[in-house]
Amino acid sequence: MFYFSYEKINPIELRNKLINKSAGAFVCFEGWVRDNNEGKEVIALDYEAYEELALNEAKKIINEAKERFKVFDIISVHRIGSLKLEDIAVWVGVNSRHRKDSFLACEYIINQIKVRLPIWKKEYYINGDSGWVNCENCHKIH
Amino acid sequence: MFYFSYEKINPIELRNKLINKSAGAFVCFEGWVRDNNEGKEVIALDYEAYEELALNEAKKIINEAKERFKVFDIISVHRIGSLKLEDIAVWVGVNSRHRKDSFLACEYIINQIKVRLPIWKKEYYINGDSGWVNCENCHKIH
């Protein structure tokens, strides 16, 4: 299951949804808003998503992970909107019988989310600048 | 930091100790008491540790992880005593700037804990039997 959240992500609530008597392992990843990126001091950021496509693509990613690894359940939530330092931007939790599958599935999910989901991040810097991450070099001279 | 807990492990409390403005990634592993092992139905278990040696060895494991991977902090807690299904037996949390280091360090720590720390698990089965895990084959005929 993947969904977007417009409010603060509550990690313990998500974790508790994955409790399963037959699972011996739980692995989770949290992506946090950190105070620096490529040498610039970050004070806040906005996440924006093309939600319809992201939801379609996230469903595929989760199905791929379930085919590749022996896991019971996968939950992932991505925050949208204005985030502050230390806020959770993305959460991925996996449970499985054995720990190796949870580690592999969790890392697979977050790696694929980062490259495949249409989610954009605008950073606000301490010097007053702001910018869409990864789109500073997408220009050409016409 | 590694320590033993004689009470239920509180995952959100441990997670919050790792909050760090410069960290972009947090990975945690939880080992849960599951209802089956090698085909037998488990209803509860006891963990026992040789604590002095385990604490010495855990310190080494954490230092090794910090040398190998670029992480900020590592916290791990192992439960001791009588556990019920779904209880957390062991918790490992790591934060880092980039996610790869957190994944690698977290998995390194739990793998090493499992093989190197003198911690024993006695399982209680639904049929009334019980036994120390991994010690059923350590006998020879004198």
Added chain:
Amino acid sequence: MKKITLKYFAKLKDDIGKSSETLEIEAKTLSDVYDFISNKYSLSLSKEFLKVALNDEFSDWDTEIEDSDTIVFIPPVAGG
């Protein structure tokens, strides 16, 4: 003429100044649509850095459009 809906996100939304529009267009492929939009708004975003989606699924620039399609040009995502 085909009637299509365009949705804009992130850098493209900022550059174009709106998040969606509906227009009638004489275009064959998704690539043609981007060329039209790029010209209309004097965009400096290179197509080579963009992906494209048709009706909420990833698509190819060569794909031919139909009436009432929804099209989204996707700037580079946030990555690691």
Added chain:
Amino acid sequence: MKKITLKYFAKLKDDIGKSSETLEIEAKTLSDVYDFISNKYSLSLSKEFLKVALNDEFSDWDTEIEDSDTIVFIPPVAGG
């Protein structure tokens, strides 16, 4: 004669029926100590499956003991 402290855990504690003892022993190495204990309690646990700790650090069976050492024989740990 050396005075040593032995601590027992898990399967060994169950088999021996106590969690520690202090005794005076005529033994040279940790291996000798285990042979003595194994004989004393008719243990069926093979030394090949055990590790041994001397004064709260892992050690080797060949290590020589000294007066007031603390020795622990370590059954297989719980593993994955």
